Amino acid sequence: MSAELMQEPTKDKFAVVGRNISKSFDKLHVLQDLSVHIPRGVTYCLLGPNGSGKTTLMRMIMGLVKLDSGEIYVLDEPLDRISLVYPRLGYMPQQRPLYPDLTVQENLEFYAGLYGIRGQERARKIAEVLQIVDLSQTQNRVTGMLSGGMYQRISLACTLINNPDLLLLDEPTVGIDPVTKQSFWGYFRELAKNGKTVIITTHIMEEAERCDMVGFMRNGIMLAESSPDELKKFAGLKKRLQMKVEDPEHEMAKLVAEGLEVSRVGDQLVIEVTEAGKMRDILDTVMPVDFNVIEPTLEDAFLKLAI
Ligand SMILES: Nc1ncnc2c1ncn2[C@@H]1O[C@H](COP(=O)(O)OP(=O)(O)OP(=O)(O)O)[C@@H](O)[C@H]1O
Ligand SMILES: [Mg+2]
Structure with a gap:
């Protein structure tokens, strides 16, 4: 597919393109000949029952899980060259990703360090992302002692530290209160309006409904990729x-x-x-x-x- 998909005008059009992706863990077929097409500048929801393979697909897009077969292009780079686009990616995993013994500030500094953000730029970025998640006052608190929702908000702040072009957010709004959720979604939409791509998983249908596109997965298969309204039609x-x-x-x-x-x-x-x-x-x-x-x-x- 490389020749076909990398030709203009496809280049710069998709944040993620994957075809014929298969993956098994031992004898468990987790992804089966799956295809995915995520345009740039959209909010895209991976939707599907528990265990349908959403997290596995996200981890693959980040280059963290090897494919058995198939191929994935991320910001036009194949997975074996993903390091070239790493500085433009932001991933918020489903499992608790922060160091519990560090303070919020130290966790943010750690993430900034991963992207080579230092000095005054680092201080500025940390203040900015804390403001986005509305938790500027938690800087010196020990991360492991935060409430569940606050922890999620700090995880998102860490994911935003490098101003990524492509965000992969695995259930970012779990445990978040309705007011903060509303402001997160306003922010995600704003990011997409500014050309960033936001891939998100959620089990909250009102959230999925707000996305430009939905990719519906079942048993490791991509059943449909479309707008939420088209998906309803697809379901008959x-x-x-x-x-x-x-x-x-x-x-x-x-x-x-x-x-x-x-x-x-x-x-x-x-x-x-x-x-x-x-x-x-x-x-x-x-x-x-x-x-x-x-x-x-x-x-x-x-x-x-x-x-
Ligand atoms: N490293 C692994 N080793 C073995 N099995 C795994 C591994 N990672 C995922 N799986 C299995 O793959 C399947 C898909 O898991 P995955 O986490 O991708 O699902 P999901 O769609 O994200 O589910 P959820 O909605 O519950 O988060 C599950 O059966 C899971 O147990
Ligand atoms: Mg998951």
Whole structure:
């Protein structure tokens, strides 16, 4: 693929391109002929059930796990030359990545040192990233004694120290309070607007829904890469018409006689509908006391695709 994918105009277009990636740990097939295409300047959510291979894929993109077969390009460099782009990457692992006995300041200095950031520049960057995560006052606290959410915020601060072009954030918002979460997402969107690429994993559907793109993984396979709305279509989800009726049994019988699939919850009837015209016909037939059109959610798509 190198020749094909590295040709203009693909170059500079993707932050990550991977094809035919397979990986087994002993006899466990963790990734199976997986492909991934992550454009630059987007927020991209890796979504999938526990154990579907999201962390393994992220670790591969960082060059931390070897592929059995296939290839990955990161910022247009193949994995065997990944050291060339390391200074432009930021990785926040799922497992607790900081030294617990060091202070927050010392952890940040350690990360800065990895990227050769020293002196006044280091002091400036540390102050900047602490401000982004709104924890400037924790500088001298021992990292292992921080609360779970604060720890996550400092981990993110460390990941941002080198102003990376490509961020890989493995469940960065676990344990984060809603206000801070909101500000993190504002920041991620801002990064993408400025041309940075943010790859993120989360099990919170509202967060996945905010991403430009979702890559849905199941059993080590990439089922789909698309916008959240496209993913709902891919899962075959339709709008549902929910109607409150006076005589549910009678109305249900009428609809079933028309060949419609209807479900009933108390005095509510629910039908999947695709066309607006069909919806009008149903409403004319049933004349409900009240009705609601329910849009499919990403959670519905997850539940459908995860099995
Ligand atoms: N180093 C390893 N040795 C053996 N098995 C591993 C190793 N790393 C990952 N696995 C296995 O690979 C599978 C995928 O794990 P991975 O951590 O990539 O999943 P995930 O999608 O990130 O899950 P989660 O949502 O729970 O974080 C799991 O069955 C896991 O136990
Ligand atoms: Mg994981």
